Amino acid sequence: MKKIFFILPVIAFILIFVNMFFGHLLFTYDQDINKYSIYVHFQEEWDSYPVNILFDITNVWSNPNFVNYTYSTDFSNVSNFDNYNSNYLQYQDNRGYVELKHQFSDCNSSWKPMLYRYAIDSVRNKIELIQGIELNNDPYVSILPTVKSTNSIISEFYVQFIPICTDKKTTSYEYSISIDDDTSGFDVYFVDSERQLENYLNYGIFDFYTNDGCFGKNYHSFSGICKNIDQESGLLIIIPDNLNRSLTKIKVNLHEKI
Numbered sequence: 001m002k003k004i005f006f007i008l009p010v011i012a013f014i015l016i017f018v019n020m021f022f023g024h025l026l027f028t029y030d031q032d033i034n035k036y037s038i039y040v041h042f043q044e045e046w047d048s049y050p051v052n053i054l055f056d057i058t059n060v061w062s063n064p065n066f067v068n069y070t071y072s073t074d075f076s077n078v079s080n081f082d083n084y085n086s087n088y089l090q091y092q093d094n095r096g097y098v099e100l101k102h103q104f105s106d107c108n109s110s111w112k113p114m115l116y117r118y119a120i121d122s123v124r125n126k127i128e129l130i131q132g133i134e135l136n137n138d139p140y141v142s143i144l145p146t147v148k149s150t151n152s153i154i155s156e157f158y159v160q161f162i163p164i165c166t167d168k169k170t171t172s173y174e175y176s177i178s179i180d181d182d183t184s185g186f187d188v189y190f191v192d193s194e195r196q197l198e199n200y201l202n203y204g205i206f207d208f209y210t211n212d213g214c215f216g217k218n219y220h221s222f223s224g225i226c227k228n229i230d231q232e233s234g235l236l237i238i239i240p241d242n243l244n245r246s247l248t249k250i251k252v253n254l255h256e257k258i
Helices: 002-026 115-131 195-203
Strands: 032-042 052-061 088-092 095-101 157-163 170-179 186-191 215-230 234-240 247-256
Touching (some): 032 157, 052 157, 157 195, 170 186, 170 234, 186 195, 195 234
Parallel strands (some): 052 247
Antiparallel strands (some): 088 095, 170 215, 170 247
16 A cells, blocks of 8 residues: 555656657647747837737648747757847838747747647636636637727837748638737738738738638727638738837737648
8 A cells, every 4th residue: 555655756757857858749739839039129210119929829720831949948068049039120111110930930840739738728718718708618729809099099000920831832821910009909801922021011002811800990809810822921910109108919820720
């Protein structure tokens, strides 16, 4: 009997240890997950100064060339943080901002949830499903309720391009976006490439997919499905320059349809 009290904790420890380091290999998610963030800090030329924006992006897609990556917990090795791009000053309409983007956005790296992380995310998803915050039961593929913004007309904006990941020439994506500032909103458009961002900034016009579900204007929360889009496509998100929160979080979820 005493052996059982000794063996059970040992087995539990082994299971926890194995899951901690190899759970992402033993309990794999069906598609690849790219999780990254884009941090934007406005300079004094913006009406929203000194507000910051954090884009929290999850891109779930079908990657046929997935390679298992080594997870390291050695934070003394600074090379582990080389996957962060250097931040530098950029401009939109002669207004400066600093952007810090995580390199995982290049579609060459992917993240697999370990079992305990998947369990936690699943529980959180169930709670949000009951609360009506989420409309589906996948912790990494969010479908949000469509909520119109009551934001007044603004003439100045910040624009962000979020690329998709795919190995196909054409594909279909479902997506959802939400902003945590109740006084603000956004416009979102699926466009064929990042060139449309340059067209918007240089000429004030751009081309976008006009099918139902491929765009939304003046929303606080929005979900849609855009079909038959090109490989270089992505979301063009337009945010009014009237943010008030010290940190405005914009959640972006992208999911390639199988």
